[in-house]
Amino acid sequence: MAELSAVYFAPFQGITTHIFRKVYAKHFQGVDKLYTPYFSNFEPGHALSAVKMRSLQNRAESGIEVVPQVLSKSAEEILWLAQVCEQLGFRELNWNLGCPYPQVANKKRGSGMLPYPGMVDAILEQVMKSTGIRFSVKCRLGYYSADEAEALLPVFNRYPISELTIHPRIGKQLYSGEADMEAFARISEGLTMPLAYNGDIFSVSDYFRFRAISPETTTLMLGRGLLRDPFLAGLLKGIAQPQNPGEVIREFTEELYQSYRYDRNDNPSVLNALKEYWAYLSLSFDEPVKVFRKIRKSGNFADYEEAIRLIFNEYRWLGSMQATRLSDPDRSHGN
Ligand SMILES: Cc1cc2nc3c(=O)[nH]c(=O)nc-3n(C[C@H](O)[C@H](O)[C@H](O)COP(=O)(O)O)c2cc1C
Incomplete structure (x- = not known):
């Protein structure tokens, strides 16, 4: 193959x-x-x-x-x-x-x-x-x-x-x-x-x-x-993954937020762009609905920052690895 x-x-x-x-x-x-x-x-x-x-x-x-x-x-x-x-x-x-x-x-x-x-x-x-x-x-x-x-x-x-x-x-x-x-x-x-x-x-x-x-x-x-x-x-691709992927996600989303604010001169449209993305990203946390609700309810930058703080304190990043470990066909055959 x-x-x-x-x-x-x-x-x-x-x-x-x-x-x-x-x-x-x-x-x-x-x-x-x-x-x-x-x-x-x-x-x-x-x-x-x-x-x-x-x-x-x-x-x-x-x-x-x-x-x-x-x-x-x-x-x-x-x-x-x-x-x-x-x-x-x-x-x-x-x-x-x-x-x-x-x-x-x-x-x-x-x-x-x-x-x-x-x-x-x-x-x-x-x-x-x-x-x-x-x-x-x-x-x-x-x-x-x-x-x-x-x-x-x-x-x-x-x-x-x-x-x-x-x-x-x-x-x-x-x-x-x-x-x-x-x-x-x-x-x-x-x-x-x-x-x-x-x-x-x-x-x-x-x-x-x-x-x-x-x-x-x-x-x-x-x-x-x-x-x-x-x-x-x-x-x-089998590339080695970081020890703490949740921390990488936190750093990534922080930089994304700051970069959008800088690029758009703090225009409120930044929040819309981030909400659209978090609709997907939230699905890889242990409580997707709760995570996304916090982001969705943010009406301004201060709300968003508080939502992010709570998310990374209270919820766990699982990624797609959980599903992999359970059903990876190669591993279930012991290789
Ligand atoms: C909100 C949204 C915007 C999209 N924008 C584009 C686009 O600009 N150009 C494009 O070729 N496909 C676009 N797509 C389709 C995706 O690139 C992709 O083909 C689709 O999600 C199927 O792949 P997936 O099952 O891996 O998600 C868009 C899909 C969604 C949901």
Whole structure:
């Protein structure tokens, strides 16, 4: 069975901001690429807004490559952003064909384009002719039905896509049900480019389950699992873990808080960004509901600081290791 070769941190609109990426990469190991949340609403030929430029200021964080992502149904737009990224020194642009939200998908963007392989084909044709940097794609199995993948595979295979990341749900599902690991394994046999798997890996045991289904896949993109447990990439790669992971989490969240306040000049939106992230992080404490309630109720910075003090005094960080120890299939066989 092949070993895991690369782990990527999936993009999350509103969470994996440039601030988050910088602070995350300083404290944790195991991730090989960090993706930006998608860029949309920009005009070819016009300078990107200051906010967008700020989020593109670093090509790498602590040595980890950053990959910008674009959400668009226009080859002209995509090529414009690719050119901007190239000039800034980025080596890859990722195309979002996975976003499931109706306000995006109804406009045939994100996973809403998957039922239209002709459109995907026309855009790839134009983009691949002219782009100066690697062009990768992140997609779902389809929008209305997983059968849509049938028509998409030959389209994808026709172009030198640098990597295809597949999240095996359909757009209509949003995040309900389970990622269909078997469907990913079936589809991967018919694809010729490097592949990455994305979906529902929350623990080492989830990874073992996936590896049994798709033994040849060695590249993973982790999303919510890594938001819940920032150590997960290192755990999957067998990197030695700190003696006191709760202390690392405390330092990480403290630096994240201070960095957001500094970056946003103490704007109250800092609390919203942190609350969005803690909705995931709280799930790795022994009392997730209580932990998140403390954060959610914070109305100002003083409340937040007090909530943090109480959380790290009163609750225990468990991470995803607990589940691993109980159900790690390799260990249960005594190796
Ligand atoms: C709040 C939220 C924001 C997201 N933003 C993006 C995004 O900007 N670009 C993207 O490709 N995927 C986005 N995703 C999808 C994730 O990157 C990932 O594909 C998804 O969570 C499935 O992987 P997981 O099961 O490992 O979490 C988002 C998901 C959520 C829940």
